[in-house]
Amino acid sequence: MHAEPPEPAELTFPRPAPPPTRGGDARTPESDPVPPPPGGMLWDLVGEVRTLLTLPAALLLQVAHPAVGAGVDEHSVFRTDPWGRAERSLHSLQLWVYGQDRAVEEGHRLRRLHRGIRGTDSRGRPYHALTPAYYAWVHATGFPVFQHTQRYLGKRPFTPAQERQLYAEWLRVGRVLGIADRDMPQNLEEFWPYYRRTLTEELEPNTVVRDLVSITEPLPPPDRGPRAARLLLRAGWPVLGPMLSRLRRFVTIGYLPPDARRALELPWSVAQERRLRRFSAVVRHILPRLPERLRYLPAARAARAAHRARARRGLAGSPAPAS
Numbered sequence: 001m002h003a004e005p006p007e008p009a010e011l012t013f014p015r016p017a018p019p020p021t022r023g024g025d026a027r028t029p030e031s032d033p034v035p036p037p038p039g040g041m042l043w044d045l046v047g048e049v050r051t052l053l054t055l056p057a058a059l060l061l062q063v064a065h066p067a068v069g070a071g072v073d074e075h076s077v078f079r080t081d082p083w084g085r086a087e088r089s090l091h092s093l094q095l096w097v098y099g100q101d102r103a104v105e106e107g108h109r110l111r112r113l114h115r116g117i118r119g120t121d122s123r124g125r126p127y128h129a130l131t132p133a134y135y136a137w138v139h140a141t142g143f144p145v146f147q148h149t150q151r152y153l154g155k156r157p158f159t160p161a162q163e164r165q166l167y168a169e170w171l172r173v174g175r176v177l178g179i180a181d182r183d184m185p186q187n188l189e190e191f192w193p194y195y196r197r198t199l200t201e202e203l204e205p206n207t208v209v210r211d212l213v214s215i216t217e218p219l220p221p222p223d224r225g226p227r228a229a230r231l232l233l234r235a236g237w238p239v240l241g242p243m244l245s246r247l248r249r250f251v252t253i254g255y256l257p258p259d260a261r262r263a264l265e266l267p268w269s270v271a272q273e274r275r276l277r278r279f280s281a282v283v284r285h286i287l288p289r290l291p292e293r294l295r296y297l298p299a300a301r302a303a304r305a306a307h308r309a310r311a312r313r314g315l316a317g318s319p320a321p322a323s
């Protein structure tokens with residue numbers, strides 16, 4: 001068993017001064033983490049079904065790090081139970097944003113789950129899943145993918161102010177996951193050099209990366225959901241399975257930021273870019289017109305409805321304005 005490696009000095013960041021709290025005492029943000037605010041940008045993004053198209057790109061960025069890729073290769077069930085793995089990961093992501101008190105509990109659960117994940121990466125370096133630099137990279141990948149895919153799936157790209165707001169909310173998620181501020185870039189001026197340095201110095205097209213974009217590795221039919229749907233899918237899987245594998249590869253590589261695509265040596269043609277833009281335009285025009293019960297995942301839909309109900313009760317209890 002390998003000892004946990006020391007924190008890489010070049011991937012740490014200065015911790016900001018803790019904000020004052022009531023009563024005059026001070027706490028560091030990570031000691032009392034608060035999930036992203038209801039009604040914020042992540043509340044609109046994370047639970048919407050079009051985000052399902054962007055998650056494979058974020059996952060690919062995560063596992064392209066040698067330590068993360070080795071941990072997933074040796075300890076994950078993504079090959080033997082892909083649907084279960086995806087369902088659990090999506091449920092966890094929803095809790096980070098919409099779970100309120102359960103968000104912090106989920107952060108603790110994930111850290112307990114990763115305590116025993118250790119080994120040696122492809123470069124012969126010992127790794128531990130909770131090494132701050134590695135754990136922070138897994139979290140960090142969400143932001144550049146959100147920022148990049150907005151250009152395809154959103155009505156318009158984020159403004160600079162929106163990017164800053166989104167990053168501030170993503171920092172809150174990091175604290176929920178137990179990542180210290182000193183291990184996360186605290187603003188965009190710190191984030192982009194860190195991101196580009198990781199692309200050029202760390203990422204590699206490893207075995208897990210190749211498996212996640214493979215169209216030859218067999219994908220089993222879904223093993224959950226209504227029985228009738230599972231039976232129907234199983235009957236059509238000889239045709240549907242290869243189609244889904246090709247779609248998965250298309251959106252995974254397509255929604256990667258171009259600099260990440262180049263770092264991982266993943267091919268992407270002008271014709272593929274045109275197809276991605278056409279596909280994204282269809283998604284962008286159809287989904288916003290759907291009712292919320294079809295547009296948002298169940299956890300997000302419930303949290304958003306509860307937030308609106310609380311807001312209505314608060315308005316109902318407000319005194320009437322003076323005439």
